[in-house]
Amino acid sequence: xxxxxxxxxxxxxxxxxxxxxxxxxxxxxxxxxxxxxxxxxxxxxxxxxxxxxxxxxxxxxxxxxxxxxxxxxxxxxxxxxxxxxxxxxxxxxxxxxxxxxxxxxxxxxxxxxxxxxxxxxxxxxxxxxxxxxxxxxxxxxxxxxxxxxxxxxxxxxxxxxxxxxxxxxxxxxxxxxxxxxxxxxxxxxxxxxxxxxxxxxxxxxxxxxxxxxxxxxxxxxxxxxxxxxxxxxxxxxxxxxxxxxxxxxxxxxxxxxxxxxxxxxxxxxxxxxxxxxxxxxxxxxxxxxxxxxxxxxxxxxxxxxxxxxxxxxxxxxxxxxxxxxxxxxxxxxxxxxxxxxxxxxxxxxxxxxxxxxxxxxxxxxxxxxxxxxxxxxxxxxxxxxxxxxxxxxxxxxxxxxxxxxxxxxxxxxxxxxxxxxxxxxxxxxxxxxx
Ligand code: XUL
Ligand code: CO
Numbered sequence: 001x002x003x004x005x006x007x008x009x010x011x012x013x014x015x016x017x018x019x020x021x022x023x024x025x026x027x028x029x030x031x032x033x034x035x036x037x038x039x040x041x042x043x044x045x046x047x048x049x050x051x052x053x054x055x056x057x058x059x060x061x062x063x064x065x066x067x068x069x070x071x072x073x074x075x076x077x078x079x080x081x082x083x084x085x086x087x088x089x090x091x092x093x094x095x096x097x098x099x100x101x102x103x104x105x106x107x108x109x110x111x112x113x114x115x116x117x118x119x120x121x122x123x124x125x126x127x128x129x130x131x132x133x134x135x136x137x138x139x140x141x142x143x144x145x146x147x148x149x150x151x152x153x154x155x156x157x158x159x160x161x162x163x164x165x166x167x168x169x170x171x172x173x174x175x176x177x178x179x180x181x182x183x184x185x186x187x188x189x190x191x192x193x194x195x196x197x198x199x200x201x202x203x204x205x206x207x208x209x210x211x212x213x214x215x216x217x218x219x220x221x222x223x224x225x226x227x228x229x230x231x232x233x234x235x236x237x238x239x240x241x242x243x244x245x246x247x248x249x250x251x252x253x254x255x256x257x258x259x260x261x262x263x264x265x266x267x268x269x270x271x272x273x274x275x276x277x278x279x280x281x282x283x284x285x286x287x288x289x290x291x292x293x294x295x296x297x298x299x300x301x302x303x304x305x306x307x308x309x310x311x312x313x314x315x316x317x318x319x320x321x322x323x324x325x326x327x328x329x330x331x332x333x334x335x336x337x338x339x340x341x342x343x344x345x346x347x348x349x350x351x352x353x354x355x356x357x358x359x360x361x362x363x364x365x366x367x368x369x370x371x372x373x374x375x376x377x378x379x380x381x382x383x384x385x386x387x388x389x390x391x392x393x394x395x396x397x398x399x400x401x402x403x404x405x406x407x408x409x410x411x412x413x414x415x416x417x418x419x420x421x422x423x424x425x426x427x428x429x430x431x432x433x434x
Pocket of ligand 1 (some may be wrong): 335
């Protein structure tokens with residue numbers, strides 16, 4: 001054991017009445033909900049980068065955190081891993097997620113970076129084997145180092161494209177070796193700052209080819225997890241190609257990859273794209289793309305990607321209702337891609353942030369599941385479309401023609417009668433459960 005979380009107890013479920021800060025009030029892993037354990041519904045993951053690699057900087061100031069593992073040596077990388085797995089254990093989370101750059105020091109060459117990653121992968125493998133926290137997903141950080149400033153796969157320099165291919169291969173290998181359930185691609189620099197120096201067509205052809213190679217490699221090594229793209233409209237780039245779920249779907253269709261790749265939807269990214277989180281979830285499910293979620297909100301006033309822990313049960317309930325409607329997670333889960341504020345210096349702040357986030361999500365899941373079980377909302381939705389079950393109406397969708405339908409409108413003197421959409425009534429129903 002390291003000293004870092006000294007004095008912090010194992011976090012356990014104590015129920016809604018508990019006043020113990022270091023306990024769950026709602027997250028009860030073994031509680032059965034809709035026939036499944038709560039833990040298996042939520043599938044929580046801790047994000048290595050925000051909790052263990054982020055120094056606490058913002059655009060106006062640098063490091064605020066003093067962590068004993070900050071530095072560029074392999075010994076410190078191992079200490080960081082020790083502390084990280086201690087926190088996973090204290091929280092009892094089933095999963096974690098990481099980028100290569102979070103877990104190993106950058107080497108002087110690609111070969112050295114690769115060796116460092118492989119060494120840490122072995123170190124993780126032992127910890128995974130000896131504990132109960134597994135890998136939800138791995139990914140490559142192709143946005144922090146200056147080599148990526150003009151993009152990774154979409155870079156005008158073919159050497160960067162090659163370096164990106166080698167990097168993703170190494171991260172897919174690590175993810176595969178650790179039994180990861182997904183591999184994520186988030187293209188923070190896959191976009192542009194100005195169209196004046198950008199060839200959109202070339203860059204999207206490069207991105208399409210790159211993703212095809214990722215999919216080919218997945219099959220080559222027998223990786224059974226899902227490949228996920230994480231949409232985001234901008235930040236750090238002025239405009240990012242993976243803008244939102246609909247844009248990603250268009251891209252996948254264009255390159256024939258819509259059955260190979262799904263999406264990892266982040267709450268804050270959905271809002272930055274001008275959507276609600278539930279919109280992005282519902283759309284992904286309807287397109288067959290729903291994979292996983294990053295559960296972190298932005299500050300609604302600042303308009304930045306502030307990556308805060310969730311604090312709003314009604315909003316999260318909308319999200320988990322869509323997750324339930326989508327049939328729940330398969331390989332995906334709820335990753336807290338969230339960081340504590342830069343003034344939250346104490347080790348216990350890290351723990352309490354996750355305890356709160358897990359409880360908010362658990363509460364939201366319970367509310368959403370109760371409404372789902374009640375069934376009134378789905379019945380109301382079904383009734384609204386019930387006219388489509390009649391054979392003459394079904395026929396319009398299957399082989400109907402404009403002139404044939406026009407003839408029927410005339411013959412039967414069809415005169416549509418508007419009906420209430422019942423929105424307030426449904427909002428009242430929703431509020432009975434949330
Ligand atoms: C950035 C973001 C990333 C991805 C993984 O906004 O969400 O942390 O989740 O690269
Ligand atoms: Co994210």
